[in-house]
Amino acid sequence: MAETHTSSATPESFEVRILRQDGPGQASYWERHRVQYEPQMNVISVLQKIAAQATTADGRSVSPVVWDCNCLEEICGACTMVINGRVRQACSALVDNLLRYENPTEIRLEPMSKFPVIRDLMVDRSRLFRALEKVRAWVPVDGYYDLGPGPRISPKVQEQAYPLSKCMSCGCCLEACPQYTKVELTQEPGESDEAFEARKKAAYDQAFIGAHAISQAMLFNMHPTGKHEAAERLDQLTAPGGIQICGNAQNCVAVCPKEIPLTTSIGRAGRAATLHVLRKWFDG
Amino acid sequence: MAKKPRVMIVGGGLAGLAAAMKLAELEVDVDLMSLTPVKRSHSVCAQGGINSVNDQTRQLGDDEWKHFDDTVYGGDFLQHQPPVKEMAYWAPTIIDLMDRLGVTFNRTPEGFLDRRRFGGTLYKRTAFAGATTGQQLLYALDEQVRRWEVAGRIRKFEFWDFLAPILDETGRCRGCVAQDLVSMEIRAFPADFLVLATGGCGLIFGRSTMSMVCTGSAVSRCFQAGAKYGNGEFIQVHPTAIPGADKLRLMSESARGEGGRVWVPRKPHDPRDPRQIPEEERYYFLEERYPEYGNLVPRDIATREIFNVCVNEGLSVDPDRQAVYLDLTHIPRSELDRKLGGILEIYEKFQGVDPREVPMKIFPAVHYSMGGLWVDYERSADGGLVPAHPKNQATNIPGMYAIGECDYQYHGANRLGANSLLSCIFSGLFVAPGLKEQLEHLDSLASEAPATLFESAQRQQQHRHDKLLSQEGGGENPYLLHQQLGDIMTRTATVVRHNDQLREAIDRVLELRDRADRCSLSDTGHWTNQNVVFTKALQDMFPVALTILRGALLRDECRGAHYKPEFELPGLTSDDPAERRRQAEQWVDAFIEKNQKWLKSTIARWDPQQRDVEISYEPVDTSLIPPRPRLYGLVGAETIEEVWRERQQRASEPAGAGAAGRS
Structure with missing residues (x-):
């Protein structure tokens, strides 16, 4: 009743x-x-x-x-x-x-x-992790032997990086984004797991990469060693499915449970991407 | 095409990820299996930090040996010392590596790593990234593993449940059987080495600070296949957690490390707003009782004191539930936000109260399993470990290894704060070269073993699964049985333990074990069936629960987290110096006797016929730092220490240069 x-x-x-x-x-x-x-x-x-x-x-x-x-x-x-x-x-x-x-x-x-x-309430978020592969969201260290301490970093830079590195890949920003649309494929009869996996990745890569991955690209481009691969990350951000798809609705930042400044990251990524494209033109 | 050897790592927290990336660097192909996407592993919950000696503490007199000493003293000497020594000496290089991997550690104005103080030490050894250090370390390793995944060196199997190791007719481990949590497919995975990195078993206690995957089921399945389990009864109860209906959420020790003060009103259940209670009417019981360490006494002691002040002294801040104040309100808001932002947000989010304005209410909760799978090591001439040795981190089942919280190796009877992240990464990195070494000399590959071996292992698990889905009429509800198990374990096997209660608990757990055989499932489907997965995990909690209870029942002493008031060595009572001295002599005699009897590792083995555990004991390697009394806060500690020192001196004189360690 x-x-x-x-x-x-x-x-x-x-x-x-x-x-x-x-x-x-x-x-x-x-x-x-x-x-x-x-x-x-x-x-x-x-x-x-x-x-x-x-x-x-x-x-x-x-x-x-x-x-x-x-x-x-x-x-x-x-x-x-x-x-x-x-x-x-x-x-x-x-x-x-x-x-x-x-x-x-x-x-x-x-x-x-x-x-x-x-x-029911369980969804497949593998596309979200695929985006992290695409933007090379890691520091490209030489290896895991003892090579001494990392680069010195000012507290200011740390305070800028830390909020971005709190992203827990939950997907809230993607759910709220008007440009992020569902990609759902089904395994064909006779298709191997590996082939299906590859086909999914190819489809994910054509669709919008999402705010979380753009922000991660900025996090690693900010790091003294991470920035060695800044150009490769910007290549990905300007490829199909890249930052150009963002419609600036700003829903992502409103729903982020970790209050990550996603639109700031997107703004910075947009400027860096523009410069990157121009530089590529002039350098041939 | 020649087949290549593979290593299967089960568990993608700090230990599993560290092992995976190190093996990948050594050009070993790795399969990494996890119940969740590895980025969501329980390591993310670690808040406070990671310990190592550093340039600053070094100049204040600290060194690796002291970190080692603090760890074994904090652990009440129950660990084998060589692995702990090796870990302490590695610690600075591990933090350097994490720093290079881009972990967003807090910085000093000059750009060095900032450090804070944690429990059980007098030095600021702990590097930290806000209050989410575990998350930040895990992400750095997750990123490296992703990098190797793209390079084709690592394959991930996420949303897979480890069901059993596969042992060949010689008893060597040749891989494992696992189940896809989405499609429910059960598959055998050949592997030349199997590395368990599956963390703790907090869910056996119902609610704890651990994540929902921390059922201990993977470890239990190896235990039931013959792996030895060490020191099971040593369960760390964290002094400060936020009570909740679904989970007890951790309030990091760093809250005290940054100056948080624990107190209760001197007047029981004082109804006033805590901020209105004047200083002199507050009982800062840790500071009063432990002037040297204050609020930063080791965890087992803080836990017992909080428990005691509430349960025995009746000073809980609430009349209807147990809690004390953890107070940060004297620290400026901006400093709190910078250093503790993450954990304060948790409190605010889940309690709806701002801990920067109002003292938090906290109570102890099950937090960490010091015990775990028994693992071996190879001692080096200088008392550390021989690197790249096959014995390091090896279980007693050939081909099976264990690292991280699921091994029993590093923390003895009690773990120091900010040492778990260290032991996880250390054991993960350290196990890899030993595996690499052996892979080069394998007689045969697991992938070339007879198919029947894998088929029969797969069939056995399929049978267990199908039987659970089809059995009718049992009527038992797995979720309710789990609640009952958790209640019994929490009541009898946490902060204070009594033999009569433990005996009763064993009877009740045996009864629940049998009832769990008769679970009826509310979901009998073949697609993403969480009901059957949970039921299997529940059934596999009983061997570990019995290991904890039987180990606790037999161990008639107090050591670290294991506290039996009946067997406590009391403090000195006399004020007369001569009598006090005599009491101290007696105390030391009793202490020596207790160590002769109980300074040994508890070793549990599974008896499949009885479906119960058998306990035996093994000696502990204490050759580097002789065990000494742990006297934090004991009445008469100075006199006891005096007597102890004189005896040590006398003992060492006739033998000449005897001590293996340095001072």
């Missing part, structure tokens, strides 16, 4: 509506669950309860909802999903806040829409 609550009262229970999908390419459907309220719940503990009860609001036995999570401290990036229409981590989405500020009776959970659904 539907109850109405004032914003200050805590309900005895609340409803959770989940957009489920049994597997890739299958139709999605909404399912309603009722969860007993307890103080200090987050969306993870809600999903844990739903897994343990495995029964919908109307009493049907169902399989537990599938979702991805690990650290529960909002530092691993795994449990990203769309909660009440906004992309964020399930672990730091506190039930008290959701009921108080967003909707007093119901919490709505959906998988991210920009990545292929594996099952």
Whole structure:
């Protein structure tokens, strides 16, 4: 029975509506669950309860909802999903806040829409990691023998780099980006895993690389050793799927849970890319 | 085409990634398997930092030997000393390497690495990157591994669950069986060496500071296949965690390292706003009891003191739950943001209170497994390790290695803060040359072993899986059984341990073990079935839970994190100098006797018939630094120390130059 609550009262229970999908390419459907309220719940503990009860609001036995999570401290990036229409981590989405500020009776959970659904709230974010390969997001050191300390770095530079290096590859910036559209391929009959993997990578590389990877490229171009490969990174940022696709909607920076200055990175990348292209013209 | 040898690494946290990239550099082909994308491994949760001697501490009298000494003293001498010595001497070069890899360590105004002080030492040894050092170190290694992946040297298998090692008829490990968590395919992976790097087992305690993948299941599966498990009963309970419904979130020791003060109101459950309680009505119990170390006593001691002040002295700040204040409000906001931003955000985010304005409420939580798979080492003439030796990090199963938190090697009875990131990276880097060396002299490749070996191993796991999906009528719910297991373990095997409670816990855990055989699954599907994966992990928690409980029950002493009040050596009670001296002599006698009896590694082996563990003991190599009493805060410590020193002197005189170490 539907109850109405004032914003200050805590309900005895609340409803959770989940957009489920049994597997890739299958139709999605909404399912309603009722969860007993307890103080200090987050969306993870809600999903844990739903897994343990495995029964919908109307009493049907169902399989537990599938979702991805690990650290529960909002530092691993795994449990990203769309909660009440906004992309964020399930672990730091506190039930008290959701009921108080967003909707007093119901919490709505959906998988991210920009990545292929594996099952329920779990999506395949391999494209996001592929982008890190593409922009060579690493410091090209000679090797791992003892070669003494690294370059000296001023606190100012460190304070600029540190926020960028907190990117946990969660995908919020991509979910919010109008230019980042879903790429979903299916394995052909007889296609080997390796061939399918290669085909996926090729498709990912044609599509928009995303704010997170642009920001990582800037992080490594800032590093005294990392900048040795700055030109290669800028080549990638100006290739198909590169920075030119960014429409400057600035949604990325608004949804980033780590408050990474993504639009600053994009701005810097844009200027560096322009110079890079000009330099290539003049140098032939 | 000639086949090439391969190494399979299971686990992509700091240890696994360090091993993978070092092997890749040595031109070894590597498969890297993980339950999660490796960038999401539990190492990201480490907050505070990583220890090494550095130019500044050196000039204040510090050196590698002292780092080594602090580590074994902090660990109550339960570690074999050569590996710890080797690690301490490597530490500065590891931090140099991490620095070169681009880790965004905090900097001094001149551009050097900034350092902070951590528990159990008097030196500022700890390099840090804000309050997310583990995340930053992991990312640096993740980036290097990605680089090798692009170069074709490393293949990743992410979202795969390790199910079992594959042993041939001679008992040598030839690879592993694993399951794709998406498609549920079960596949055998031939490997010439198998390296376990799967971290801790906090989920056995239900809620802990560990991540959801830290079930200990991979280690348990190796243990059940015959690997020895060392020092299982030594579980670190971190003094400062934020209580939560789904997880106990860590509040890093760096909060105290940067000046955080622990206190409770002297008046029980004082209802006033903590900021309104005047200084003289606050009980800074760590500072009062441990004037030298203050809030930075080693973790086991801080944990017990916080537990004690709440449970025994009734001074918890809340009447209905246990907590003390961890107070940073005297430190300027800008400094807090710069040095501790990350962890303060966590508190604010999950508690909805700003810790820069209001003292945090914290309580101890299970945090780290000092115990783990038994591993070997080869001692060098100078008391360190022989590099590139096949025995380093080798388990007792030929061909199987263990590194990082899942080995038992480096932390003894208690781990010092900011030493875990070090031991993970060290053991990962250090294992690689020994494997490389052997790969060049292999008699045969695992990939050329008879197919039947792999097929039968695969079939066995497929059978276990299918049986779980199809069994009906058991009615047990794996999630509820897990809660019960966690409750028992947390109640009986954490901060304070009593034999009667441990005995009862073993009975109840055996009962739960049998009930877990009868789990009925709410998901019987064949696609991304997390229900069956969790149920298998739950079933495999019991061998490790029993290892912890049986080891704890048998060990009738106090050592590091293992605390049994019944067997505590009490402080001195007399004020009369002669009597006090006599008590100190007695104390030292008792201490020597205790070490003769208990300074030994607990070794557990799995008995598949009984489905229970067997415990035996092995001697500890303490040849470099003779064990001495750990006297932090004990009443009469000075007198005991005096007696102890005189005895040491007497003991060394007739023997002449006996000490293996330097002073």
